[in-house]
Amino acid sequence: MAERDSAEITPWHVYASRRSFLAGIGAMVASALLPACLGRDSQVTQESDFCKSARANAAGDELGARLTSCEDITSYNNFYEFSFEKHDVASLAADFKTSPWTVAVGGLVERSNTYSVDDLIGKFPQEERVYRMRCVEGWSMVVPWLGFPLSSLLQEVRPTTGARYVRFEGLLDPAQMPGQRTRSFDWPYVEGLRLDEAMHPLTILATGLYGQPLPPQDGAPVRLVAPWKYGFKSIKSIVKIDLVEEMPVTFWMAASPTEYGFYANVNPDVPHPRWSQASERRIGELARRETLPFNGYGSEVAHLYAGMDLRKFF
Amino acid sequence: MMRKSGVPGLRLLVHVLAILPFLWLIWQFSQGQLTANPIRELQLRTGKYTLNLLVLTLACTILYHLFGFERALQLRRILGLYTFVYASLHLLNFIGLDYGFNLALLREDFVEKRFILAGLAAFLVLFALAVTSTEGWKRRLGKNWKRLHRAIYAAAGLAVLHFIWQVKSAADLGEPLVYAGIIALLLIFRIPGVNGLPARISVSLRSKRPRKVRRAYDSEHFD
Incomplete structure (x- = not known):
């Protein structure tokens, strides 16, 4: 007034x-x-070499949120292969060897093949995709990935009619990955998608962020990104992709089946015993934000789950 | 019996050591050294400091029983109050900075998450103990004061439960279990029968000081 x-x-x-x-x-x-x-004083915070040459075409996501800073994306990482502490991953992964690197694609396909990362980058045009990343722990980021649709790769290997799921496997190398020396988990990291989820145009294999090849702490040299699912679905440092008939048992399903389901779609209506799933903290922001169903990608992906009780299939 | 002027230097040292972690936290916060998610880090760190202080508070009782170290009793109240201060910072950070006093979200979490309930229960116990920690309340409550303040062990148990229930996986259980172990050890000495043991050992080891141990042991104030 x-x-x-x-x-x-x-x-x-x-x-x-x-x-x-x-x-x-x-x-x-x-x-x-x-x-x-x-704690965002740029005069005090040292900028990493990676972030000195950070570049992105977009300034934010389609909902108007700004990109999370390169420093935050490359210093706050859930990557249990290296450490259970998010702020320790970058230094522990600094010398991680990501070249040469191959990804074996097989299982129920007509043309199984082993690709080097250079093959993948050469074969499939890299595009910038700005996605929200919602961690199950109640924090989120907006990340400018570089990558290509997983569907392009799957179309090339031609899944057979029996293929219903895609199973992803991360690198097993305790010598390089100190977190894998603990026996509390069943290594290597395994993730999975239903075939229609894997073929969805939003689902990408990312090879870079902020205009450069992925740094080790963010899952170099190639990782999955399925932005409507909690971050743990987006498996890092992939070495193997198999088309399979049965629903794979994923790393977190094996660790705690009551807490983590196969689908792991971002869902504010399915509570978690420890973290708020109704709200989230966008890294770099003070106030919490409301968490959106399917992380804000509902109009594109909700139809995949028509008729399913998402409280049961969490 | 308890001469407050006895060890000003030691008490001052305890004050300084108890305040230092807070100043360090503020400094790191201002320098952007609390990770990309500083509010979360504040939550974890204030929780850790609270537990450390709680363990030190309980240890004072045992130091006294084991070694007849009377000064420990003077420090116990100070440490107990700092435990409450850090627990308050922990809770305030959660309600204020993290949730922005959003009651709807908070209510949902308080109802939904058992680790938050355990933490809140621990805080309420510490609150009751902090309020009744004055000489006036000690007089007013008489024998019940001692009974009431034994609830510090309940607070410790709840705090460890709060910690255990919020870890992500078995791999992260190590740290809370270490705290659980230390607190259990400190509690064992309070079990009737066991609790006289260290005093008796202490007495026989230090035959010069039997009366002192005996006298303080009977005291209302020092248990």
């Missing part, structure tokens, strides 16, 4: 300039205070 009144009695350009002046002061104060509050 008050704003409209003052706009009515004040010439518009004066009103507008006063508003922008006030907004400017607000922004100045905020820019002075917020970095201190959020």
